[in-house]
Amino acid sequence: MNSADDADPGARMKPFPSQLDTKSEEYKKRHSNFLRLLSELNLREKEIREPSAEAVKKLAKRNKYPAREKIRRILDPGSEPLEIGLFAAWNMYQDIPGGYPSAGTIVQIGRVSGKLAVIVANDPLVKSGAWVEITCKKNLRAQEIAMENHLPIIYMVDSAGVNLERQAEIFPDREHFGRIFRNNAKMAALGIPQIAVVFGFCVAGGAYLPGMSSELAMITEHSSMYLAGPFLVKAAVGQVVDSETLGGASMHNAISGVADYRFDTEDEAFAFIRDQMALLNYSRPSPFERIATEAPAYDPEELLGILPENATRTYDMREIIARFVDGSRFEEFKPEYGKTIVTAFARVGGFAAGIVANQGMPVKRQMPPDHLGRPQPPQMQMGNVIYSDSANKAAHFIMLCNERRIPLFFLHDVTGFMVGKQAESGGIIQDGAQFVNVQANAVVPKFSVIVRNSFGAGNYAMCGKAYDPALIFAWPTAKLAVMDGGIAADTVLLTKKELSPEEKSAFRKRLVAKCDRL
The missing domain is CATH 3.90.226.10 (2-enoyl-CoA Hydratase; Chain A, domain 1)
Structure with missing residues (x-):
């Protein structure tokens, strides 16, 4: 006799074991900051409506x-x-x-x-x-x-x-x-x-x-x-x-x-x-199967206390995923590899969903032994950055979802692809191109949520506006740009060698403020 779990394989997924401490001062601080941003947004909405x-x-x-x-x-x-x-x-x-x-x-x-x-x-x-x-x-x-x-x-x-x-x-x-x-x-x-x-x-x-x-x-x-x-x-x-x-x-x-x-x-x-x-004699059955919707196991209100007030601080993107997917259950694909991107199967509103999300905290990449078989220390990878391994994982996952007709959700918090000698020699251009190629050619519905940053080519890979997402949603913390204002200012300053230190400081401040306004 088949069990309920056999009828819906997704029911066998275990709820994510949340580590969010909702009683901590840090959580309260983050929650308060997000409420302030929402209040500003609501006032703006009222003014428009x-x-x-x-x-x-x-x-x-x-x-x-x-x-x-x-x-x-x-x-x-x-x-x-x-x-x-x-x-x-x-x-x-x-x-x-x-x-x-x-x-x-x-x-x-x-x-x-x-x-x-x-x-x-x-x-x-x-x-x-x-x-x-x-x-x-x-x-x-x-x-x-x-x-x-x-x-x-x-x-x-x-x-x-x-x-x-x-x-x-x-x-x-x-x-x-x-x-x-x-x-x-x-x-x-x-x-x-x-x-x-x-x-x-x-x-x-x-x-x-x-x-x-x-x-x-x-x-x-x-x-x-x-x-x-x-x-x-x-x-x-x-x-x-x-x-x-x-x-x-x-x-x-x-x-x-x-x-x-x-x-x-x-x-x-x-x-x-x-x-x-x-x-209108006009009805079109959905091409996607749907089961009964299940509320998340964790209170969605807790979403307000996850993102840090300072954009340089870290958080676990999986805590966000756990507060909007059905039952807070999801199955990570390749959880030990390419960890700066979280890829997971879940259900949203009763529909099967594939989630591609930028991880908001540093991770460790396990490295192979050297040519003599000696173990090597893990490589630290920055959160919110796409590396070759995470790009390859994301491309593989998107192909799976496309093959199985599973709609995709992209959660953006990305500053771009990794740069530098090691990244370039490792083929980051080709790996990034493959990520963009697979995502652009996916035929299933794609939805994008801008959680925090969506910068440069990272925006392209994560299904930005140019890649035909069905809908794009943006949190009050969302920023879309070629790059972060501070990095943009520092790059421009490299060409301003004639400026004094005081002039450079003032120039940087003005440019960062301008980028933030835009």
């Missing part, structure tokens, strides 16, 4: 809702959407009053009438929904997620088009505005439903987005859609025409036939979206 009360009142007088409220009203009650790019354009566009919170576009993945969908909503309270470069990148990312996962996409359009003062940033390169419409066409060919509702302005090239969608609805006296607005029409062809006559909901439904539906209120449009999603 909450529009001014005065602006909301102005919308209400016109019987309109803020962008996030529109999304909330089409989502299934009680469902929790995942927002993509909440902090996009943070601290950018400082020359524009108010900046560009969330890049002027809200993107969420959530359930509508029981079906998972990507939802894109222009925020008319951010420069009338006008697009800048980051807005375009965010919209392209939303379409990319829809195409990769074959998810329906809902467009809630209310945009004045391209911000003309910044048009050079958004036109005419490959990943610029035109790519949006190319993706509309590609999604249509893939059979991905695209539902568009124009809630306000839809101007110039932006009018092609709803026009190329599967269905298009407009709202009486709220919606207007045209390639050129009244002022441009007057300047170009001398015609004097009002917005409603030129491209209002009535005209596009009754005369041009561009729109398919017309509603009197936004609430009616929300009901339409939900109805259309309910009608």
Whole structure:
């Protein structure tokens, strides 16, 4: 008779024996520091999410809702959407009053009438929904997620088009505005439903987005859609025409036939979206097996007390893994070899998962005897650095997961590959290239979590943005750069031989501060 363990081999994995002392002063210090970082992040999030009360009142007088409220009203009650790019354009566009919170576009993945969908909503309270470069990148990312996962996409359009003062940033390169419409066409060919509702302005090239969608609805006296607005029409062809006559909901439904539906209120449009999603005969079974989800044996709250406050201090990455995998159980692959990278099989949310994680503490590498058979002392290897042996181990593990169709999770805390005479003569370039090659060609879903540092080629090997991870998550401690600010400053200073010691110190301080801001 088969036991439960035989039914699920993963159940035979033993929980990780945690050494985290949650009563120690060091743990409390680390926990307090992380709480401070989370508080700062939450304040920033609140600032982005909450529009001014005065602006909301102005919308209400016109019987309109803020962008996030529109999304909330089409989502299934009680469902929790995942927002993509909440902090996009943070601290950018400082020359524009108010900046560009969330890049002027809200993107969420959530359930509508029981079906998972990507939802894109222009925020008319951010420069009338006008697009800048980051807005375009965010919209392209939303379409990319829809195409990769074959998810329906809902467009809630209310945009004045391209911000003309910044048009050079958004036109005419490959990943610029035109790519949006190319993706509309590609999604249509893939059979991905695209539902568009124009809630306000839809101007110039932006009018092609709803026009190329599967269905298009407009709202009486709220919606207007045209390639050129009244002022441009007057300047170009001398015609004097009002917005409603030129491209209002009535005209596009009754005369041009561009729109398919017309509603009197936004609430009616929300009901339409939900109805259309309910009608979709559109379900795709998951290609990945799933068993019952099990909570970690250790409290995930303890994650806050693992990372040291000082980036030069050490920690055990396995303590982090143990607090998010099912049952805190995982099976390390090659645990005695290439120990600056942890590779392990586990389950996450009931799904089988392969974990590739940078170890956050120094390790010892066992060395072979010399030519006379005499034992050699172990080699000390720095944590957060990829050596030849760890690169080879990671490449082997990724191939295994790819072969077995096991999704991959990459936990980043890497300063790069090892350098120096010994590393170069040992073939670190070839070993690193093999790691990157195997990871880039993996066809299973890949998810990246930036725990602390993600520097240089280490970012590439660990499935950075350029390597098509399905999603990237970043902790408040995350930093992405070519290299650490201090090392960058020291490297540049080698070329500043004319500076005095005092000038070098001041220069280094300025450069490190600049790197930290970026």
